[in-house]
Amino acid sequence: MSTQETRTRIVWDYAPAPESPEHVRLRDSYGLFIDGDFRAPLDGTMVPSINPASEETLAEVAFAGEEDLRRAVDAARAAQPGWAALSGLERGKYLFRIARLIQERARELAIVESMDGGKPIRESRDVDVPLAAAHFFHYAGWADKLSYGVAGRDVAPHGVAAQIVPWNFPLLMAAWKLAPALACGNTAVLKPAETTPLTALFLAEICQEAELPPGVVQVVPGDGSAGAALVRQPGIDKVAFTGSTGVGKDIQAALAGRGIPLTLELGGKSANVIFEDAALDQAVEGIVNGIFFNQGHVCCAGSRLLIQESVADVVIGKLWERMGRLRVGDPLDKNTDVGAINSREQLTRIQELVSAGEEEGAVRRSVACELPERGWWFAPTIFTEVAPAHRIAVEEIFGPVVSVLTFRTQAEAIQKANNSAYGLAAGIWTDKGAKAFEVASALQAGVVWQNTYNHFDPTAAFGGYKESGFGREGGPAGLRAYLKVS
């Protein structure tokens, strides 16, 4: 018989809800995708790709050597005239096909993205993969309207694009690079990041399935030295790089005097500015989404939190309480909010900067969550009493660590937000429309979000000011990087 007693004993926790990797068609090893097929490396090596949540090997992947890169660039060179000669409508058809195949294999791609990179399945399923498809759809539509994207002027592709993408959004960044390049009639040699090559190789399979002409897309995994060698290949006509500012500077030096156009999307230390008249509970959600999305491995992460002093205590209190509810753990669990740190190397860097923050006198609080024994993890962390001169207020941490600074007036907020070597993104939280527009136009940042953060759309241009790089990706602005305009 049911009684009041049965009822008081009910405790409720979410049971584990792991996405099953069973039906994922992951091969044991992957060659280099060159000229329409997977090929054994000529002078490259086989390197394991590791699951950062378990430290287990997922597959062996060929890393390209010098000879392999030359072969890849040659294949792209050979295919380029034919690809550019197709009508825009025909190129668009291929891109539409790729977009649809990404949707068809969405679940598989999401699982592999989470296994290879450590990000929560909720994000790879709801953000990375749908956005990757959306980018192909968007640029498929532009393929036969290119001159309309550049104010009616005449356009021509550059030729062979060398594209290097980072490990934080492996599939999505590949889509950001390939979709506009292909739409504009370029062919591409894509180098995925060393720790996360798998979804780019899946994308190569998709290119095969879509019967994309051989040579239009090459996927050549490798480490930093392969990237450095790729941009030094003589046969390339265009370089696009997303990654760290240090590597970006090296690439720019390598291209100096060669007349090769370059777009760089580099690091950031983006300011998320909370005014006292903001909707504070929603601002707290925005702060969480700004810094803990993808473990903070986001170039535009809202890592410098600027809060108006009058509401700082309230906001920090709410934020700390909210951080305690983040679910950290198995990336494949559908209820996980914060997954694994992408690599041991990145974990070391986060730890190093966090220690520096403590030594410099900022106050650190990390969520007391249970972390798995194997794999690489870092608990969500907040630093208060941060001074603008502290390393944690200046350098990109690229992890789930937010540094809180305060300001008194609007002018001070703008001054502090702009007081950075970077200028990739910013967030403004206020209920006052006029203030939002005024502050947005004063901020030196490529993207300014108002009352939201980390929202992406293929129609919107993305890119940086200052040391965050130059050139824009996304929308019609993204066509410019892949066209000669006359």
Add this chain to the structure above:
Amino acid sequence: MDRVGIEERAALLAKRSIKTSAKQQGIRLAVSMTDLTTLEGADTAGKVRNMCAKAVCPSPTTPEIPSCAAVCVYPSLIGIVRESLDGTGVKAAAVATAFPSGQASLDVKLRDVEEAVAAGAEEIDMVISREAFLSGDDTRVMEEIVRVREACGDAHLKVILETSELGSYDHVRHASMLAMEAGADFIKTSTGKSTAGATPGVTLVMLEAIRDYAERSGRAVGMKAAGGVSNSKAALHRLVLVKETLGDEWLTPERFRLGASSLLNDLLMQYEKTQTGHYARPEDFSRE
């Protein structure tokens, strides 16, 4: 309050995957929080007695399913409810104060409450005067609640905001705060007689108001989501909102309720599916 942000957060929490043991426990918890409700002109003593039996023992064949929290009726039937529920632990609740519109004088509303309490109501669900709220007369809104609170005596007071008539999330939060300041034990979304009920956004805003009020005053106010929560998925989503806004301390019938009539059978059907692996027929469950 930012509408877009609120609804995004609520929608994000709808994506929590509640499976296997979590689903079973969640359903049991939801049953224990249900105020089984009938508010029809055609309600009779017979129907209400049947409903009380169901509230006490929702599923005789599955003893691990607990009793509901309360049975909620119009004041004229509260005596029957009290009698039927005597000694069961299930509470007798009455709607009062010229429910659902609240368009009557304060005297009439107070008489309504007094009669219901005298007839055995242990919980009173009152409506705020939306007429006063929307014309900006916060004082009258609060004064009415304070007076009803007095008239309740020992009975628990749930204050219905009728959020779908308030027009914005800012108003929902403001009305929540007024009701809590005036002494509400619970704040409740809706009468179930208007266009929309306990939408995820409204539920979230009220839970956040409860959290902020508790932090400021030290007093824990309960929440009742009523109207529109008609299936297990919606009920579990509301529990997720509670868990991730107020925490586990609020996941008890003393602090959270679901006001519903058709929800209970869906909970029972879904529970049985977790046991047997397939859905039973609707006619396998008694209507009331």
